[in-house]
Amino acid sequence: MTFIPIMLDLKGRKVVVIGGGHVAKRRIDSLLDSEAFLTVISPKLIPELIHYYEEARINWEQKCFSPDDVDEAFLIIVATNNRTVNNTVVESTPSNRLINAADKADVGNVHFPAHFERGKLTVAISTHGASPLFAKKIKKDLSNQYDESYEQYLDFLFEARQLLKQSNLPHQERRNHLHEILSDEYLDPQAQKKMLHSLEHYIKPPI
Ligand SMILES: C[C@@]1(CC(=O)O)C2=NC(=C\c3[nH]c(c(CCC(=O)O)c3CC(=O)O)Cc3[nH]c(c(CC(=O)O)c3CCC(=O)O)/C=C3\N/C(=C\2)[C@@H](CCC(=O)O)[C@]3(C)CC(=O)O)/[C@H]1CCC(=O)O
Numbered sequence: 001m002t003f004i005p006i007m008l009d010l011k012g013r014k015v016v017v018i019g020g021g022h023v024a025k026r027r028i029d030s031l032l033d034s035e036a037f038l039t040v041i042s043p044k045l046i047p048e049l050i051h052y053y054e055e056a057r058i059n060w061e062q063k064c065f066s067p068d069d070v071d072e073a074f075l076i077i078v079a080t081n082n083r084t085v086n087n088t089v090v091e092s093t094p095s096n097r098l099i100n101a102a103d104k105a106d107v108g109n110v111h112f113p114a115h116f117e118r119g120k121l122t123v124a125i126s127t128h129g130a131s132p133l134f135a136k137k138i139k140k141d142l143s144n145q146y147d148e149s150y151e152q153y154l155d156f157l158f159e160a161r162q163l164l165k166q167s168n169l170p171h172q173e174r175r176n177h178l179h180e181i182l183s184d185e186y187l188d189p190q191a192q193k194k195m196l197h198s199l200e201h202y203i204k205p206p207i
């Protein structure tokens with residue numbers, strides 16, 4: 001089986017998480033900012049998830065799984081500590097849905113990669129289930145290399161690119177600028193400011 005990396009917009013989609021333990025919480029933490037409708041089906045929740053429920057960040061149906069729980073779900077996450085239940089969820093899910101099976105890498109059609117964000121930058125690492133711990137280790141290494149300062153740098157890259165897109169510069173010169181701003185020198189906010197300022201001069205005047 002070959003999995004391909006994609007970025008998913010879940011805004012307004014129904015996501016159902018079966019199980020309310022530690023793995024469910026990890027998945028939910030990845031999903032909280034997505035503006036999906038998150039529903040947890042589980043007789044019990046760990047305290048952190050109860051907190052999310054009290055803050056109305058998730059819905060909770062305090063019950064054991066039944067097949068109609070996944071009706072209309074766009075994405076299903078299977079994370080109970082009961083292998084038989086996990087298998088039942090997978091079996092009762094129509095094949096045209098997205099499903100993540102936390103206890104069996106090869107059963108679902110979605111994996112959650114280890115990941116971190118720096119504003120507009122997302123770095124995701126997958127080992128196709130070979131070693132989640134190795135993915136976690138690489139995440140740690142890369143998150144040190146690309147520290148919090150990159151959030152602001154990404155904002156600069158975004159702004160510079162928007163200005164270039166609106167500019168009257170010839171195509172090749174735009175490309176040169178896009179490459180130039182990747183140089184380490186532009187990690188410095190002063191250099192960024194100067195560059196943005198100079199790019200503003202190339203904006204096409206309104207017609
Ligand atoms: C990366 C990360 C993201 C996240 O969970 O958010 C993630 N697992 C993490 C940690 C972790 N997972 C496990 C341990 C215990 C040590 C060990 O067993 O090695 C630890 C370590 C820890 O907890 O620290 C156990 C485990 N994991 C899976 C199975 C089932 C199986 O292998 O079949 C079992 C055995 C269960 C059992 O035996 O009961 C399966 C999957 N785990 C995945 C993702 C997907 C593939 C990712 C990839 O490798 O590319 C995949 C396929 C499906 C999925 O869940 O999406 C997250 C790193 C946290 C971070 O980023 O900080």
Ligand SMILES: NC(=O)c1ccc[n+]([C@@H]2O[C@H](COP(=O)([O-])OP(=O)(O)OC[C@H]3O[C@@H](n4cnc5c(N)ncnc54)[C@H](O)[C@@H]3O)[C@@H](O)[C@H]2O)c1
Nearest residue numbers: 019020021022023041042044064065079080081085102103
């Ligand atoms: N993918 C991963 O990264 C990863 C990591 C560790 C463990 N796991 C696997 O994930 C699973 C969950 O691990 P955990 O640490 O979150 O367990 P946990 O014990 O913290 O939580 C299990 C949850 O499942 C709920 N549950 C039990 N029966 C249920 C049912 N019939 N219907 C609905 N909910 C039910 C429990 O109430 C509990 O909230 C385990 O199978 C484990 O093997 C996966």
